[in-house]
Amino acid sequence: MDRRRSLKWLLGLSALPIINAGAVLANQGAGPALRKSKAEWAALLPRPAYRVLFEEDTERAGTSPLNQEKRDGTFVCAACNLPLFDSSKKYESGTGWPSFWQSLPGAVANRTDYKLIFPRTEYHCTRCGGHQGHIFDDGPPPTGKRYCNNGVALTFVPRADKLPELRT
Numbered sequence: 001m002d003r004r005r006s007l008k009w010l011l012g013l014s015a016l017p018i019i020n021a022g023a024v025l026a027n028q029g030a031g032p033a034l035r036k037s038k039a040e041w042a043a044l045l046p047r048p049a050y051r052v053l054f055e056e057d058t059e060r061a062g063t064s065p066l067n068q069e070k071r072d073g074t075f076v077c078a079a080c081n082l083p084l085f086d087s088s089k090k091y092e093s094g095t096g097w098p099s100f101w102q103s104l105p106g107a108v109a110n111r112t113d114y115k116l117i118f119p120r121t122e123y124h125c126t127r128c129g130g131h132q133g134h135i136f137d138d139g140p141p142p143t144g145k146r147y148c149n150n151g152v153a154l155t156f157v158p159r160a161d162k163l164p165e166l167r168t
Helices: 003-014 021-025 038-044 047-055
Strands: 073-077 083-086 108-113 120-125 131-136 146-149 154-158
Touching: 038 047, 047 131, 108 131
Parallel strands: none
Antiparallel strands: 073 083, 073 154, 108 120, 120 131, 131 146
C-alpha cells in the first residue's frame, strides 16, 4: 500500500461510527454492563453530558465547576453513577479540565483513539461505556498519568453523602 492510500485508510478509520462502547468495554470489574440505546441515554441526560459521554464530544476547557472542586468525596459517572475517581487523586493540571492521577480499580477501560490521526489513549466508564476523557503521560507521581476528564461526564458526591444507586 502506498503512502497516499495508507493515509486515506487511516483518515477513513477516524470517520467510522463508534460501536456501542458499553458492549465493548463493560464487564471489566464494574459488574454487569448497562446497555441502553443512544435514544434512551439522550432522554436521561442533559444534552452536553450526552454529547460527551455517547458522542465522544469534548467540553470547552475551563467551563466545568468540577475543575475547582476541592472537597473530599467521590467522582461518579454522570450516566450510570459508577464511582470512577476518589478526590484524593485529583490535582490541578492547569489544563482547564478536572484531572486525576489514578482512577478507582476496575472503573475505567482504555482504548486507542485515532480521531486526531496520531494515537491517543481515551478512557470510558467500564459499566456504561460512557466516554470520560483521555490519559496523558504528563501527570504527577506516583503514576505520572493525567486522566483529563470532561466535567459534564462526572458528578461529585461529597464524602459525607451517600453514593447514588447505580442506574439501571
